[in-house]
Amino acid sequence: MTTARPSLRERRRTETTALIARAALDLALESGWDAVTVDEIAARAGLSRRTFFNYFATKDEALLHNAVPWDEDLLDAFRASTGPLLGALEELFTAQSASGRHDRDRTLQVMRLVEATPELLPALLARIAASESVLAEAIVARDGLDEFSAAACAAVAGSLARVGGMGWLSGRQPDPVTSTRAAWTALRALLP
Incomplete structure (x- = not known):
């Protein structure tokens, strides 16, 4: 999946979002x-x-903004793709993991903070649910699946993303792309 270069406005918005999240x-x-x-x-x-409120509704959102984010260009490419859904989802998640948007140290710091601050867990779970909902909508648009089936596919893919992310964060895998591919390979081993 290839993406077009973001506009200056989009780059500035991304930079400001990251600046706020770093400050948080x-x-x-x-x-x-x-x-x-x-x-x-x-x-x-x-x-x-x-x-601040032009970018985030709460301080929790600012801290967790990079948790399960979607690159809209990658989602658009996914919606436009053809072929089997499983392969398209794997390609989407691999491209997302290759995007360079994930900083290992920052992610580990946020995870430790969530562990130490249980009040953040509902906000993180809401982010995960919202991300899976966005993916389910993209699956419906791409494949015409009913909402339940699309939600199930999104939940499985989201679980693989979490396993892949943890493989990288724990050091069991050398990088996000390798870890993502390993998670999808494990899923394929279950299929006939």
Whole structure:
């Protein structure tokens, strides 16, 4: 799956989103998540409170924004792809893992923070559910499956993404792409 170069506006939005997320994580590591405020995150990022809310509805969203994100260009390419659904999903997840959007150290820091701050778990689970919902909608658009079947496919693919991610984060796999491919290979071993 190839993607077009993002516009200047899209690049700036991506950069500002990452800046806010970095500020949220840095402050959480310094002070503990409960002590962090939206105003502090905005100030650390060099932005106004209003600008913060143009990007995120809550401080939890800012911290977890990179958890299960979708690259819209990759989703568009998935919707336009042909061939078996399983192969198209594998290609989508492999391309997503190759996008370079995942920073191992940051991801591990966020995971540790979620483990230490149970109040963040519902927000993370909501992000996962939203991501799987977006994928299910893309599957319906691509393959015309009913909503239940598409949701089941999205949940399986999401589980493989989590297993692949954990393989990389734990060091059992050398990089996100190799880990993603290993997870999909394991699934294929179950199929006739």
